[in-house]
Amino acid sequence: MSKPLLEVEDLRVTFPTPTGPFRAVRGVSFSLGRERLGIVGESGSGKSVTGRSVLSLLPPHARVEAKRLSFDGKDLLTASPGEMRALRGSRISLVMQDPKYSLNPVMRVGEQIAEAVRDKGAGARRRAMEMLEAVRIRDPERVFNLYPHEVSGGMGQRIMIAMMLAPEPDLLIADEPTSALDVTVQMQVLAILDDLVAKRGMGLIFISHDLDLVASFCDRVLVMYGGRVMEERHARDLRQATHPYTQGLLDSLPRIDDDRAELPTLKRDPAWLKD
Amino acid sequence: MIQVRNLNVTFGQGAQAVRAVRDVNFSVAEGESFGLVGESGSGKSTALRVLAGLNPHWTGEAAVAGVSVGQRDARLPRLVQMVFQDPYASLHPRHTVDRALSEPLEIQGIGDVGPRVERALTDVGLGPAFRFRYPNQLSGGQRQRVAIARALMLEPKVLLLDEPTSALDVSVQAEILNLLRRLRRAHNLTMLLVSHNLAVIAHMCDRLAVMNRGAIVEEMDVATLRRQEPREAYTRQLLLASRGYDREVAANIITYD
Amino acid sequence: MSTWRAQLLTDTPASRNQARLGQFYRGWLQFKRNKLAVLGLLIVLLLIVVAAFAPWIATHDPYAQDLARRLLPPGTQGHWLGTDEFGRDTYSRLVYGARITLMIVVLVAAIAAPIGLLVGTAAGYLGGWVDAVLMRLTDVFLAFPSLILALAFVAALGPGIENAIIAIALTAWPPYARIARAETITIRNSDYIAVARMQGARTARILWAYIMPLCVASLVVRVTLDMAGIILTAAGLGFLGLGAQPPMAEWGAMISAGRRYVLDQWWVATIPGIAIIVVSLAFNLLGDGLRDVLDPRKS
DSSP, X not given: OXXXXXXXXXXXXXXXETTEEEEEEEEEEEEEOSSEEEEEOOXXXXXXXXXXXHTTOSOTTOEEEOSEEEETTEEXXXXXXXXXXXXXXXXXXXXXXXXXXXXXXTSOHHHHHHHHSSSOSHHHHHHHHHHHXXXXXXXXXXXXXXXXXXXOHHHHHHHHHHHHHTXXXXXXXEESTTTTXXXXXXXXXXXXXXXXXXXXXXXXXXXXXXXXXXXXXXXXXXXXXXXXXXXXXXXXXXXXXXXXXXXXXXXXXXXXXXXXXXXXXXXXXXXXXXX | OEEEEEEEEEESOGGGOEEEEEEEEEEEOTTOEEEEEEOTTSSHHHHHHHHXXXXXXXXXXXXXXXXXXXXXXXXXXXXXXXXXXXXXXXXXXTSOHHHHHHHHHHHTTOOOHHHHHHHHHHHTTOOGGGTTOOGGGSOHHHHHHHHHHHHHTTXXXXXXXXXXXXXXXXXXXXXXXXXXXXXXXXXTOEEEEEESOHHHHHHHOSEEEEEETTEEEXXXXXXXXXXXXXXXXXXXXXXXXXXXXXXXXXXXXXXOO | OOHHHHHHHOSSOSSHXXXXXHHHHHHHHHHHTOHHHHHHHHHHHHHHHHHHTHHHHOSSOTTOOOGGGOSOOTTBTTBTTOBOTTOOBHHHHHHHHHHHHHHHHHHHXXXXXXXXXXXXXXXXXXXHHHHXXXXXXXXXXXXXXXXXXXXXXXXXXXXXXXXXXXXXXXXXXXXXXXXXXXXXHHHTTSHHHHHHHHTTOOHHHIIIIIIHHHXXXXXXXXXXXXXXXXXXXXXXXXXTTSSSOTTSOOHHHHHHHHGXXXXXXXXXXXXXXXXXXXXXXXXXXXXXXXHHHHOGGGO
């Protein structure tokens, strides 16, 4: 494998609260090549905070520490806000759960995508059109001129992805990009991401609460709980997980083809969070 | 226990009218658990809200235990109650758990409030210690337990469930599903469960109907679902898509109208 | 932690009252962090104490004239804030004036806020023609500047402090109705209202027990912020001779009387002016602090 795209070592994120500091992420390490890395966990596991700290998109009062946090050899911890902005605009992108909050409501979606294209000018419009086609929007001419409130949730999410991919980033961080979508639309959106990783060699961090989805879509999976990585596995072996937390989560999911009367509930062990 | 005949719901008027539910028929026997599955916009929640008496714009027949849900019949509160999707939005932020659970009793003029509230809390696995908490002192799962306890205060025969676990973490979802199954047996409840999650429906229901664009595509028993042998192509696609990501499946997805 | 604090902050209160007190205490802990709001609260409390104990705090009879000692500057022996054009002690008149200011504030709030709350929640929840009628009525009142409308009411009712209060209250409710209606519209389709309807609750119960408690918070904030304006309107009416009548010790009327001497004996008008500014500012600070604590979107 070539040099990793993103290296994270001993990442710690702390939020001050009235009742004392809250340690949202406590010593997370991983590295990412040109692959699909899944981060799964329940709410409060620190999975979203981990994704955002790579982009320096946490609120200013959050304290981020790490032994190492580097993107393509560049140290993100010492990067100036200007350098981070440049990185976010061109080389690292973020797709969030709800397109409603991420698209500018008073600007045509096509213009928003053109805005994100790296070299502006006459080529930008054509490029935006290509992006809309790339995310399998059937009638890009028409969609280009729509406003965000005129598109459906699935369409909005695809536009969002088109916008984030317009500058051809090397790394895409997708935070629950498909949770608000119907399963069939979700599949189509995932297929688009899948193509982009395969064709362009983009790195993808896929953050989700859905174990089955991550297991079937990603190459590797980090399972997080309480701000820590419980275990790291190849996605196709996730069903054979050894950690009791991962096993507990998998067991607690109802399945279409089983007839268990009672679902086993997860017993959390405080020892998982011992330092 | 539940009869729905030729149910139609139309929102808006004239050219902008949207037929949210079209000619829907189903019935649920006493003690049975029935599921309505579908994607967003399939009309499943709209049909449920008609039965809850929360949607006045419908035509056809919709009745619970022989009482039509159209007139604001005084018997309905003790016949049918509902649990909503978002436990953060279904509890009044300024009412304690105690208040939330005693309201239905006070509205219906039922006495013996204190003991009934404590019994209800124990019944949903919370215990009396939670009685005087405010919703912001509860987790999502605890809130949903309170919402379930509240729905059962008037001892209804029918419980309507609108995606009761889709806003919860999977480990909490398992606890709530177990609780619902236990309560159903204990109180001989008839349940109508709306969900987009086929696995949840398979776990909870005896029979189910698949909806798309306001109409029922097909009705089947849970054994057929478990064997994954639906009759209609739409249902097959839904089943495949909910198994997780698959290149092949994604490439062949068709939009059904 | 002392036991009463532990009892208030417990996660398992044993009664509704303990739960309510606990919620209140948590709010107070949050309010306390805003130093300016605490300052505002202290000034308002001081106003209440001064008004309640005016006869003991004042050094002179506020109506006792002494024409030999008129227009004395502040710092004079026996009259540390000076005297007015009839030789009455400014400090004592200020102290008694606190009673009138407080009465205006309390009465206006007690009349205008409930009217606004009732009109707004009913319009917002019932919708349809009820909404249309109530809101057009509100618009009519909103179309006039409140001082002008108050002037018209006072002109019709006759001058005097009671009529001034009624006039101000009648012009103050429309904004509250607007706020309550806007708040109600965001609440009326929520799941807990649907639950109450399914339980068979009547409209009056839904309005009273479900909707109003959620509107009260923003109204309390708005009323507190408006207090400054109410005091100024009352003072304005007093200044124009339509509010409190002489020799009543009302702050606005005191300024009005002092304005004839403003060039040579500036303090006669300035001292009640400072009192009005301080109290108005205190209510504003208090309202800002309350907004942070009471915002219903927070919980």
